[in-house]
Amino acid sequence: MLYVLLCLTAAQFSARTDLSAGGRYVWHGISRAAGLVAQPSLAVGLRIHRFSLESGAVLHYELDRVSAGELSETGAGGRQLGEEDFWGRASLLVGPTRLNAGVVRYGFRGDPSTGGLGPARNTTEVYAALSISSSYLNPSLEAWWDVERVRGAFLHAAFDLPVLGWPFPPYAFAFVQGDMGLNVGQGPNPARPGELANFAGRGITHIGLGVGADVRARRVSGIGWATLAFGVRSQLNLDDATRVNGTGRNRDFLAWLWTGITVVVGGEARERR
């Protein structure tokens, strides 16, 4: 009991809210909306020494009115919430290495009758991830397992590489991001043909590359900070599912712009600089 109390006194609370906007919504390499999307999210975390528990939610709004046949979660005519995801995870920091294990619940709010994704697509994934933090390459490897509708594994490798860190306020960072997906079990299952599939086949699903910049817009000492970020992402689509860009339309290569505002309070964001 005493140990628990001592741990709780050392606990650091933090919270983060994001509002992102982009020209496309891409999940696991699969394009789910091709128009303008807004993605507000909220996350809270409690860190005790090297261990933390975190949870959050992210909503996916489509802001463009969609015509029939266009890529959309909401379906034609929509300009509304297409998806809501809730997640929770445990995280352990060991030196520069971070181990995560968590679960994500996906809920779809589209209208299947107009081409959207409805509640029948709701599903749950669990995942485990390993990431390494350094001044240069920050690689991560994630293993995802759909435990409800698709029932299979998907591996995702990514890296973040800072190009520049401006040392004077307002601090600014430029970075390169890359990622690659590998489907190992979320394709069609011949043994259960009625089961949903995310990808068309096994193997590499996509290779992505992007550049971005992050500017510390505002800092309140002892509380947290706000950042403004923007960038461009591109993706080479290698699986048929990642190529889909609307009814009867495929694209091998995609590029889109994104931007976002993030506010972080508590935790390390409270530091004075």
Add this chain to the structure above:
Amino acid sequence: MSGRPAVLLSAVAVLLAACGPTRLHVPGALSPTPKPGAEPSLQAGFARVDITPPPGVGLAGNGPEGAEARGYRLRLYARVLVLADGGGNRLALVVADLPLSSALLHRRVAELTRRTDGIGADRLVIAVTHTHAGPGHFFEAAGYNDQGSSVVGFDPVMVDSLTARIARAIHAAVADLRPARVAWGSRAVWGATRIRSLPAMLRNIPLPSAPADAPTGLPQEYRLVDPELAMLRVDQRDPASGAFRPAGAFSIFAMHGTGNAPSNDLLDADIHGLVERRLERHIDRDGGFVPRAVYLFANGAEGDVSPAWPPQSRCDVPTLTTLPALDGPFTRTLWQWRLPTATHLASCQHAARQAIAIIGKNVGDSAVALFDALGAVLSDRLEMGRAFATLSLRDSARALGICPEPAVGMSTLVGADDAHTRVQGWRLFGVCDIGLEQGSPNPDVPGCQAHKRKLLDGWFGDLPNRLSVSGTLPSYAQVTVLRLGSRVIGAVPGEVTTTAGSRMREQMLASARKAGLPVSAALILGHADGYMEYITTAEEYTAQYYEGASTLYGPGEAAMFGRTLARLAASLSAGDSLPAAAAPPLELVVGHQRHVVPRNSSTRVPPPRIERVWCSADTLYAWLQLGAAGEWPVSTGDVAAGPRVEVVVDDPTRAVVSWDDDPALELRLRSRHGGLGWWELRWSGASGRTYRVRIPGVVDSDPVSCSTP
């Protein structure tokens, strides 16, 4: 142009102008012709003014590693010595506890004192100790205001406040003019300083050698320094008794003001402050909070000279890393500069404080010994002369023998050995060397700034420098040569390396002697009347260490200053006024104007009070409410009559053991709640006794017992 586009363009133009850097036109401000005074003999007057600003300003000198000031330790002062002769000639020497000198500040002060006291730009030298725990925001060039610390911007309130205070102190020193006796002398101080860029120094031809009296046991970087502590002792006649009494001194000693670790977040006079106080309290043993004696401890050719701090006194710098939290499955990675741990920072700052105490005592004891020795050779004769020139560096580059376009090298961004910045060693993608390290020459590049590796010059040539760097750098150099008796002093607006300073001294001395002046020695006074970073020899420049990379106008700078000082040494004069060409108006680009210095936000300030007092190990803590949040420690008058807060022993004697001008006592602002200043006091001198914290004349705290750890 028709209506709407014109309005739009005008709006854009206004917006750009509003967001652009501030430009200032600063007039010449030369002295009027002196009028012979009533007193035929040498006169001297001293004064001191408190220039400690409120917390919130940036601590300049360490670039991005310079913290925002949270409070203060040793107060910052500007000390003034005015010397006058029977011919009405006056010379004012100011040494301020500030990080960098400023041509803007020099001209602004001169504009006031030329009217009130006949001391214009040519008879005024404002030098600084180069403490890196002093405020910025008053410099002459945008680069130093916008990138001098982590708190960026030019603040006219800082310029106005410093100007008014220093001008007032000069006026007070003139009012203090009394018959005086003076003596010059010098003494070697070994072991307190070292050459921090030895490989660059060893490129000089001929190879520098240690003075004959250098202790043999010292490493080479300690033996190759210029150890000279030069001092002009000044005694004033006491009006009551008629006897001459020790009053103060003026010294030059080459040592960076970098005793504090770069992560220090308190305003502090650093090693120089301790040396100043050591001699002042030696002269004025019974003095109160502010001694009557005044010791101006100026910097010499300290460009490559560090105080002998130990390696453990330099803290790690922030590192670029991801924020390891709350980057959920579908949110982007956030980047941050992560600070070293609080434990590490406390440890290295403690080591720095110990080093400051040791070096301060070492140099201070030498100053005391020298001062006492000079008491036997005092004289009432001190021939004075001055020569002054303003060099327009960009416009006259060809004639001066320097590069027309100033530039900083990549090693400048890395910081010196005293304070590396967070970008030291950074490689693009972790692989490509872009020169962010000490000693990063670029020998293949042709042109005036050859050897200097500039920002992205491998890809874009000089374009990045021209577009984003050159315009933020200074365009003028104000140079003064003074003759004070047997010494000629070259006051230079920058940080001269040991070897460059030695060459300049030789040139100046030879020139003065050739002109028939009976002078025995020449001195370099650095950090005076402006700041144009470092001045290295041409050989040192080729190494592109921090100092060479920061020699803005190329390898010809040291030779240019040598020629200028020699020319001025040959044209020393007194009793005249200089032509206007000596001080043309300065057109300055000072950077982005910001509201940095806190303004008073409370009109009704309740009496100060002590909230709580407690002890932990050898440290006594107190929480206090002291004045308005934006208040300067001395808001009216020149110096405080007494401390704001004291620590007293809880016995019948109530002996004062510390006050808020003590290296062991820190006053740190906790908050500005309600427009008032809520402070935390930390005094690390407790030794197993019972103490009280006192706000003089207001309240004593309850006693608190500090057990011996």
